[in-house]
Amino acid sequence: MENFEKLFNQFLNCVQTLQNVLNVSFTDALVETFDNLEQGKIKVENGAPDEKTVEELSKKYQAIDYDHISQKDKAQVFTFLTLKAVNDDGLDANQMPTPPAISTVVAMLMHKLLKDEEMEIVDPAVGTGNMLFSIISQLKALNHSKDNYQLVGIDNDEEMLNLTDVAAHLNDIDIELYCQDALMPWMCPNADAIVSDLPIGYYPIDENAKNFENHAKKGHSFAHLLLIEQIIKNLKSDGYAFLVVPKSILSGKIGADFMPWLTKKVYLKAIVELPDDMFRNKFNQKSILVFQNHGSEAKPSEVLLTKLDSLKKEQSLIQFNVKLDEWYTKINR
Incomplete structure (x- = not known):
């Protein structure tokens, strides 16, 4: 040290x-x-x-x-x-790197649900690349160092992408980076899997927001809701999304409108509520949302609904892994 x-x-x-x-x-x-x-x-x-x-x-x-x-x-x-x-540099809170423990939980879910084959994985809000690179390193370790992943990162901040580029090189990871507004048409092919810690806040370009079903009727729309809609549009049939989202979109007033819409568009697979002690106040609390796009192989199944205990305790991840195994066995009987 x-x-x-x-x-x-x-x-x-x-x-x-x-x-x-x-x-x-x-x-x-x-x-x-x-x-x-x-x-x-x-x-x-x-x-x-x-x-x-x-x-x-x-x-x-x-x-x-x-x-x-x-x-x-x-x-x-x-x-x-x-x-x-x-x-x-006083960067936006949305640009803060995702805590490693969250990346580990997402990696566990991806390892369980994704096939062991070549696939394109996109992060449409890649930021510093911290979360994506941590997940990919863990997936490689779980797959006996096999590298099955073509990675794409999208961000509208060039400074962030410069950091991502250096981090990718240092972690010996290949990635294609695109500097663009992720709510405009993507410059990469549709993805097998999309993973992201979604930026939270309002989207300033009202004219473009109107292209989305979840745009606000008055004022600015929520960027995170529009991004989920964009993610579904850019997922291959049967493709999976693993997203860190504000807990508020899954219940309450926003959830009452958004969740029925979401469940018509995709098959929900898991909602994992992150521990309260990870966030300074309840308004910042987040969950991991996992869904699968409709397709020839996709089908509805029981949703894994769980809340993680404090990730400061090692036991918490072990308990989650047991629940994940039980759920996966049940839905694949």
Whole structure:
């Protein structure tokens, strides 16, 4: 731990040096630092950084000895620095990386429901790539290191996609990235599976919102509801979606309109309520929603409805796995 802390601080110092001299965001300096280290040379554009800073950074890079750091440590340092970037640059709450424990629960559901074959997986709100890469790493481990996945990430924020690109390289993951509004037509083929921690809030482009059945009759529409509709449109027949969604859309006033609509469009498979202690207040509480698109192989089944105990207790995931196994056996009798 002491060595990792030293390593983290060395990287942090390099990023901050570059940030100050180029007068850019922490995110930009972070991406450029890793690009410099990967390329083995310092990028100079229009005389910046100046010669003195290049010399200073060269010494700092030598001290890090980048080529002899394990890939795992590089990826971990980058993840922690990404968290700092999100905080320092005052990015939107929707851009905060998804907690690893949630990624583990989603990976368990995907491992159980998806076939062991080549498939395209899309995250239409990929952000820093944290959740998608964590899930894929776990699925690979569960499938004896077999890599069956063609990955696509969509986001409308170029800075986020730059972070995703570096993280993908450090995690040895191939991904196609598209910078676009995910509520416009997607530039990739329909997916076998879609996984996402959906951004929450209002969608500002009312004219485009009118193309969706779940648009608001007055004012701005909820982006997360429109995104679920868009996800269904972009899922192959029999394809699955694994989504982290606000708990409020599954019940109450919003749920009373939305859930009947959803159950006509797809087959619900699971609703897993996340522990209360993961969220600062009840308005932020989330659940994992799993559904399957209609198709020749898809059929209705009993829905797995459960609430997770605190994920701070290891026992919680074990208990969930037992419930998941029991449910899966029951629906496949």
